[in-house]
Each structure stands twice: as structure tokens, then as C-alpha cells.
Amino acid sequence: EPEVTQTPSHQVTQMGQEVILRCVPISNHLYFYWYRQILGQKVEFLVSFYNNEISEKSEIFDDQFSVERPDGSNFTLKIRSTKLEDSAMYFCASSYRGWGNSPLHFGNGTRLTVT
């Protein structure tokens, strides 16, 4: 069964450094998402992306964050200058359509640790 894959599974970085989290969505999906989950807290929406542009973003997704689909297969999340509070699991998801009758399928996440 097709799945969303994320790399790396664990990333350790120092405060102030840039990180890029990578995702390969399911191949025929058109809508892409990033979510995050701080340890012990809820899964939170960050951003949705369709047709090479952001369709919606949350308050968390400030100027330090950016997303890109650099080629036909990858979808990336960049954090320009990491803070301690960015430590979390980051989940990529994709769906065929971006509305109610189209399930999102999630990857297994990247654990980001900022020291």
C-alpha cells in the first residue's frame, strides 16, 4: 500500500540553526500538509499546500517556517532559525483531494530535537 515517507526519522540541531525536514507524499496525491506534536500534547496543524502554494497556515507557521515542493516528489519544511520550543515530532501528510471525502495519510514523522 502506498505510504508517506519522511526523512530523517530523528534530527538533532543546535538553537539558531536551519533544518529541512523532508517528505515524499503518496504519488497521486495533490494536497500536502505539515503537522507537529510537542511531547505530550495534541497534534497541531501547521500548513497546507496545493498547486505550489500555501492554501492555509496556522499561527504557529510564522516567518521562520517555509515549505517547498522542489520537484515532483518531495515536499519539505524548513525552519530557518530553530528555537528550543521547536522541538517536536513533525508529521507530513497528503491527500488526493483537499476536502471532506478524501482522507489524509500521514508519515511516521521526524523527531526534531533542538539543543
Place this chain on the structure above:
Amino acid sequence: DAKTTQPTSMDCAEGRAANLPCNHSTISGNEYVYWYRQIHSQGPQYIIHGLKNNETNEMASLIITEDRKSSTLILPHATLRDTAVYYCIVLGGSEKLVFGKGTKLTVNP
């Protein structure tokens, strides 16, 4: 904010059916009921979704009441690997998927 209410936790014996309830009394006509689960800190796993009719797939069954104000996810023969947090989510239109706290299901041997 999540539009659903779920019990915080439930227990189930291995091999028995696990019935997870969800209330969504403010659901509107074009909104779907979705169920996801999260095992440890893995990514949320899609289980099933429905609009009005009951649905069944290889993982579970979804029973939606006639007035659509509540639903039940049924895992027919729970195993230890079904221990997870189960999320009931209402989703419609171009809304984003919003996770609440879910129900922590523990399957006991």
C-alpha cells in the same frame, strides 16, 4: 477547536470488540466523521470515515446514528497492537483536520 467529545480512556479485553463512542452534536450536513489512531508517537493512522451510512473496512466498522449526532467505532476483535489513542474528527469542505485529545484505548491480555 475539535467539534467532538470522546471519553478520555477506555479498556478492552484482547479478542473482544472495542466500541469507541464519539459525540458530534453540532455536525452539519456536509461534514464527514473521521477516525484516526496514533500508536505511541507514530504518525496518525487513518482508520475509516463516513457521512451518513455505516461503513466497514478491513480495520473497523463505523456506526453513525440516524441524526448523525454521534458515532461508534468498532474494532471487532481487539488485539494488543490496537492499544493507541483514537481520534474522532469531524471534517467538511476545505477545512483542515483538527485533532482533539482522543480516547486512549488500552487492550488488556
